[in-house]
Amino acid sequence: xxxxxxxxxxxxxxxxxxxxxxxxxxxxxxxxLEKEMGINKFSIYSSFGSKQGVFLESLKNYNKKIHVIFxxxxxxxxxxxxxxxxxxxxxxxxxxxxxxxxxxxxxTYNEFSESDDPLISNQMAAFMDNVKTLFIEKxxxxxxxxxxTIKKQANxxxxxxxxxxxxxxxxxxxxxxDYIEMTFMNI
Amino acid sequence: xxxxxxxxxxxxxxxxxxxxxxxxxxxxxxxxLEKEMGINKFSIYSSFGSKQGVFLESLKNYNKKIHVIFxxxxxxxxxxxxxxxxxxxxxxxxxxxxxxxxxxxxxTYNEFSESDDPLISNQMAAFMDNVKTLFIEKxxxxxxxxxxTIKKQANxxxxxxxxxxxxxxxxxxxxxxDYIEMTFMNI
DNA sequence: CTAATAACTAACCGATTGTTTAGTTATTTA
DNA sequence: TAAATAACTAAACAATCGGTTAGTTATTAG
Numbered sequence: 001x002x003x004x005x006x007x008x009x010x011x012x013x014x015x016x017x018x019x020x021x022x023x024x025x026x027x028x029x030x031x032x033l034e035k036e037m038g039i040n041k042f043s044i045y046s047s048f049g050s051k052q053g054v055f056l057e058s059l060k061n062y063n064k065k066i067h068v069i070f071x072x073x074x075x076x077x078x079x080x081x082x083x084x085x086x087x088x089x090x091x092x093x094x095x096x097x098x099x100x101x102x103x104x105x106x107x108t109y110n111e112f113s114e115s116d117d118p119l120i121s122n123q124m125a126a127f128m129d130n131v132k133t134l135f136i137e138k139x140x141x142x143x144x145x146x147x148x149t150i151k152k153q154a155n156x157x158x159x160x161x162x163x164x165x166x167x168x169x170x171x172x173x174x175x176x177x178d179y180i181e182m183t184f185m186n187i
Numbered sequence: 188x189x190x191x192x193x194x195x196x197x198x199x200x201x202x203x204x205x206x207x208x209x210x211x212x213x214x215x216x217x218x219x220l221e222k223e224m225g226i227n228k229f230s231i232y233s234s235f236g237s238k239q240g241v242f243l244e245s246l247k248n249y250n251k252k253i254h255v256i257f258x259x260x261x262x263x264x265x266x267x268x269x270x271x272x273x274x275x276x277x278x279x280x281x282x283x284x285x286x287x288x289x290x291x292x293x294x295t296y297n298e299f300s301e302s303d304d305p306l307i308s309n310q311m312a313a314f315m316d317n318v319k320t321l322f323i324e325k326x327x328x329x330x331x332x333x334x335x336t337i338k339k340q341a342n343x344x345x346x347x348x349x350x351x352x353x354x355x356x357x358x359x360x361x362x363x364x365d366y367i368e369m370t371f372m373n374i
Numbered sequence: 375c376t377a378a379t380a381a382c383t384a385a386c387c388g389a390t391t392g393t394t395t396a397g398t399t400a401t402t403t404a
Numbered sequence: 405t406a407a408a409t410a411a412c413t414a415a416a417c418a419a420t421c422g423g424t425t426a427g428t429t430a431t432t433a434g
Contacts (some may be wrong), residue, residue, distance in 0.1 A: 002380035003430045024297065026213045030422055041423075042382065051422060107297060110211070110356070155362050156369045159350035166296070166349040175342050182343040185373040189410030190400045217392055228393075229412065238392060 009047055010061070012037040017058035017065075021100045025055055025111050025120075052120065059123050062104045069093060073134060079141035080187050083157060086134075087164060087180045094168050102165035109162075132158050139187075153187055196234050197248070199224040204245035204252075208287040212242055212298050212307075239307065246310050249291045256280060260321060266328035267374050270344060273321075274351060274367045281355050289352035296349075319345050326374075340374055 019028050019036045030051060034040050048054045063070075069089045076082035094100050101107075105127045112121045135154040139145060145153070160183045167176045206215050206223045217238060221227050235241045250257075256276045263269035281287050288294075292314045299308045322341040326332060332340070347370045354363045 002378075002432060003382075004432090005381065006430095023300075027298070029420080031420080040383070042384090042425090045423070046381080109353070110294060110297070111214075152365045152369065155358065156366055159354050159358075159366055160347075162350045162353040163346035163348075167346050169297070171342065171346075178339045179343055179346050182339065182373065186369065189402060189408075190412075191402095192411065193400095216390080218390080227413070229395090229414090232393070233411080 005043075007037075007039050007043065009057075012039055012044075012047075013054070013057050013061050016054050017061045017104065018098060018100060020055060020058050021062075021104045021107065025108050052117070055120060056123065059104070059120075059127075063127070066090075066093060070134075073138075076138070077141065079138050080184065082138045083135055083187075084180065084184050087161075087183070088177075090161075090164065091168055091176055091180075095173075101169040103161070106162055106165035128158065131161070157183070157187070192230075194224075194226050194230065196244075199226055199231075199234075200241070200244050200248045203241050204248045204291065205285060205287060207242060207245050207295065208249075208291045212295050239304070242307060243310065246291070246307075246314075250314070253277075253280060257321075260325075263325070264328065266325050267371065269325045270322055270374070271367065271371050274348075274370070277348075277351065278355055278363055278367075288356040290348070293349055293352035315345065318348070344370070344374070 015036045015038070016033055019032060023032075030041060030044070033044060033051070033054060037044065044054060048057055069086065072089070073082060073086045076085070090103060094102060105124055109124055109128075112124065114121050132154055135157050136150055139150045139153055163179065163183075164176070167179050171179070202223050202225070203220055206219060210219075217228055217231070220231060220238070220241060224231065231241060235244055256273065259276070260269060260273045263272070277290060281289060292311055296311055296315075299311065301308050319341055322344050323337055326337045326340055350366065350370075351363070354366050358366070
């Protein structure tokens with residue numbers, strides 16, 4: 001019927017995601033998004049509706065990106081070792097592409113209070129819940145752990161992920177590995 | 188010679204610090220600072236020069252606020268137990284006053300990249316280095332730990348502080364305590 | 375080839391950002 | 405009491421924020 005889009009939404013979102021990953025939500029402006037995505041505001045708004053829309057779509061893209069890791073994690077059957085592998089995989093993926101440090105969700109987690117942006121907040125909470133559920137599942141494989149212990153350890157590991165995200169930003173590869181090893185010493 | 192200030196700088200900075208603590212740096216605006224500090228922009232700028240100045244002064248105030256904890260920590264002589272106490276004290280202080288969750292430095296740590304605000308960035312790095320040095324000092328008290336182990340454990344504990352800060356924001360008192368206990372299981 | 379239509383450019387929107395400044399008020403000292 | 409001076413009020417500053425829109429360009433279907 002009419003003119004074709006000169007860009008591919010998946011491609012420009014990939015770039016937007018990288019920008020959010022590096023700078024967080026607030027300090028990423030529409031100007032920066034225009035430049036990074038290579039399209040202008042009109043196109044951004046016609047494709048994604050709002051800045052929030054771009055971020056929400058970036059979160060989806062992030063989930064897709066780490067889907068490989070999550071899939072491997074879900075289908076694994078070695079209990080605690082699977083969680084450890086998941087930690088190592090999380091580090092590797094941020095090493096692979098560009099300057100993306102830490103985890104997009106963990107990095108931006110603090111920026112959104114439940115009150116001022118419930119949509120994004122819920123997405124993040126869902127992500128975290130998903131991770132926690134998988135932790136519990138893998139921890140349960142042991143068979144010897146009681147429910148109380150499993151809950152404690154899952155919580156511990158979820159919080160340890162914050163440390164891991166911080167580590168990938170400021171620590172060396174060796175220090176990161178040491179951190180992971182120490183984290184799992186008692187699990 | 189002339190008119191007296193109708194406010195006390197220490198008092199208004201205390202309030203500014205609380206605001207930064209709750210909202211972070213970027214999402215705290217001068218308007219919000221005016222309202223919270225109870226003085227207008229002229230007074231803020233004549234006292235602190237800029238928004239960055241207010242934050243820098245807030246960091247100083249934060250250091251003063253936790254000086255009690257740090258002092259206790261510095262002068263303690265029970266090694267690992269002192270670090271654990273320090274973790275518990277860090278939680279208690281954020282429970283004491285208002286809605287201040289986590290640690291001001293840890294919360295805002297991610298917001299500043301080395302490049303765009305070196306002054307603040309350096310202050311934060313100095314704070315972290317200070318904590319790490321104390322960790323090393325206390326860990327060394329044991330006498331049995333070799334240098335390599337001490338470095339590893341100090342790094343681990345510093346990263347664990349990120350998890351702790353996250354915990355004080357989203358977890359229950361019991362979960363926080365469990366987290367601390369698990370963190371120190373292998374130290 | 376033409377009418378329809380979607381994608382694009384670029385200027386613009388009001389609101390808000392951090393910051394400054396002109397004018398007024400209060401206090402001090404001589 | 406009067407001149408000096410610092411603290412205050414309030415309006416305005418340019419720049420940027422997220423978001424919109426009028427007008428142009430390209431592609432399609434008939």
